Amino acid sequence: MRGALAPLAVAAVLFAILPMGLSMAGSGYLFRLADVTLIFCILSLSMQLITGVAGLLTLGHAAFYGIGAYTAAILSTRVGLDAGLTIPVAGLVSALFGVLIALPTMRLVSIYFAVATLGLGEMIYVTLLNWVSFTRGPLGIGDIPPLRPFGFDLSSPLGTYFLIAALAVLSLLIVHRIAHSYYGNALRALREDDQCADAMGLPVVRLKIEVFAIATFLAGIAGALWAHTTGYVNPADFRFAESILILAMVVVGGLGSIPGAIVGAALLILLPEALRAIGEVRILAVGLIMFLCILFLPKGLFGEVAALDLVRRQFGAAWRGGSAARPLGWR
Amino acid sequence: MSLLEIDHVTRRFGGLVAVDDVSAVVEEGELVGLIGPNGAGKTTLFNVICGFTPPSSGEVRFAGERITGLKPWRICRRGIGRTFQNLRIFPNMTVFDNVSVGAIGRLGIEPFESLLRTRAARVRAAEVSARTWQALERTELAPYAHLLAADLPYGRRKYLEIARALATSPRLLVLDEPAAGLNDTETAELARFIRTLHAEGLTILLVEHDMSLVMSICQRVMVLASGRKIADAPPAVVQQDPIVLEAYLGTEEPA
Known part of the structure; x- marks a missing residue:
């Protein structure tokens, strides 16, 4: 992502070559696939900020995605709010929950934070599932209107694709500017050693809450896009397994790397689709790829930090006892 | 006093x-x-x-x-700037980025400034960069600036810690x-x-x-x-x- 050529190339592929190719193929399925891939790019980029850059292992990211989706679903079906408003509002509501959850949990150290996000994520899922009068529970919410922001009809496959691509590029820009600035250096310092960062004058808790708010805002946007393009939301789409999928994208792509988050998302969405022919075994194939990746590509495709190192540090002294941990070379 | x-x-x-x-x-x-x-x-x-x-x-x-x-x-x-007894450098960051953390810590940092690249952000970034280079020069680490801290020889890492502390002015x-x-x-x-x-x-x-x-x-x-x-x-x-x-x-x- 250096120089002016890379962004230009990304823009050309996203806004010209890809939509042209998809239009010629003329398949709604391929457009849908491109949409889902881009939505997950937003999700993996936002998690990259929390986990890859700031080093906070979060296991509840799908919950914020779900909050965004349900916010958009409820506002557009019950209040009749325009999609031009439901999308930003979904981001803000998700970020609000992000801050509310971050306030107490950011004071937790290491693995306790991961466990807390896991628990809170499941609580949000259970709430979506059981608050039937508000969320219709396991029935889900259907008939969510397609994307017609401010009277512009973007409900065609091409229109929808362009809006999602534009928002994905905006997310990319936000994450890129945060990660590749001195602010990003401060976040990386938290990942490396937050106690030491504290001694260097960084307000650790404040920084963690800020980065969590920014990332959950983007996850909420992704959720709203999912709701409007699927037309239907169901709690099952925002379970723990979905958080793990997003985490896997970040890990395979490489912690701390922006191209990594994008490639990881594309790989883990498109690969299972490409392997549809071999049936349910494809899920196994994906698992195998992740396993091999952690074994042979400890830093993922483009990562700054080995995923195992990050996890090992989450466990702290409990893990460091064995000599097996040494060769990976942390400290 | x-x-x-x-x-x-x-x-x-x-x-x-x-x-x-x-x-x-x-x-x-x-x-x-x-x-x-x-x-x-x-x-x-x-x-x-x-x-x-x-x-x-x-x-x-x-x-x-x-x-x-x-x-x-x-x-x-x-x-008050400090170093640590058991070297606590940031291993997966470059020498320059390590030292910049000290300068960032002292000067403060705002997310929306970095996001919008405001004038204030550019002024602050220039100041961070200046203080970082100054600390690198004082500790003779400038030639290593773009090396990953983990690849720095052990003896130099002590100076990296001191440089980071110096960058907090x-x-x-x-x-x-x-x-x-x-x-x-x-x-x-x-x-x-x-x-x-x-x-x-x-x-x-x-x-x-x-x-x-x-x-x-x-x-x-x-x-x-x-x-x-x-x-x-x-x-x-x-x-x-x-x-x-x-x-x-x-x-x-x-x-």
Whole structure:
């Protein structure tokens, strides 16, 4: 992502070559696939900020995605709010929950934070599932209107694709500017050693809450896009397994790397689709790829930090006892 | 008014009194050593000064203002820069990025500034960059700026920690056992470097386990033993002090 050529190339592929190719193929399925891939790019980029850059292992990211989706679903079906408003509002509501959850949990150290996000994520899922009068529970919410922001009809496959691509590029820009600035250096310092960062004058808790708010805002946007393009939301789409999928994208792509988050998302969405022919075994194939990746590509495709190192540090002294941990070379 | 005033500080951990009613001062422009045998309470006292451990009683004042109870980052922004005993560099970041963290910490950072690339953000970034390069030049690390910190030779990592602390633009630099793990040649080089920093006007508190470094460069030496301050005098006087010798070498057992 250096120089002016890379962004230009990304823009050309996203806004010209890809939509042209998809239009010629003329398949709604391929457009849908491109949409889902881009939505997950937003999700993996936002998690990259929390986990890859700031080093906070979060296991509840799908919950914020779900909050965004349900916010958009409820506002557009019950209040009749325009999609031009439901999308930003979904981001803000998700970020609000992000801050509310971050306030107490950011004071937790290491693995306790991961466990807390896991628990809170499941609580949000259970709430979506059981608050039937508000969320219709396991029935889900259907008939969510397609994307017609401010009277512009973007409900065609091409229109929808362009809006999602534009928002994905905006997310990319936000994450890129945060990660590749001195602010990003401060976040990386938290990942490396937050106690030491504290001694260097960084307000650790404040920084963690800020980065969590920014990332959950983007996850909420992704959720709203999912709701409007699927037309239907169901709690099952925002379970723990979905958080793990997003985490896997970040890990395979490489912690701390922006191209990594994008490639990881594309790989883990498109690969299972490409392997549809071999049936349910494809899920196994994906698992195998992740396993091999952690074994042979400890830093993922483009990562700054080995995923195992990050996890090992989450466990702290409990893990460091064995000599097996040494060769990976942390400290 | 002294730059740093430690006023009757006591720190207990359960029944253990790690620091026992210690009072001490560091004057502006001084190079002071704090020594003591293992378990004397040096690190605890250090942590009380930097805000990592609150004192059980007593208080610490810096430039006349009370800093006890402040978080470490606030104490850093008041002007106390520190290094760590067991090297705590950021291994997966470059040397430049490591040092920039000190400058960022001192100057502060705002997310929306970076996001919108406002004028204020550019001014701040230029200042961070200037302070980082200055700290790299002072520690002769500039040629390594774009190397990953983990790839830096061990001896240089000490200077990386010092550079990061210098980038916080401290009025007082507190070094925690900087000579640990260095051989005699490297220790001598470090001694020269610390003297240079002091000559340039920096106030330095040197916490050391090893006597020789402190005795050779410090103007004044404080000695801790079992949590108490047992001496506070120029090196020549401390070296002759029977109480200090006893603390370091132990009493002679009757045969």
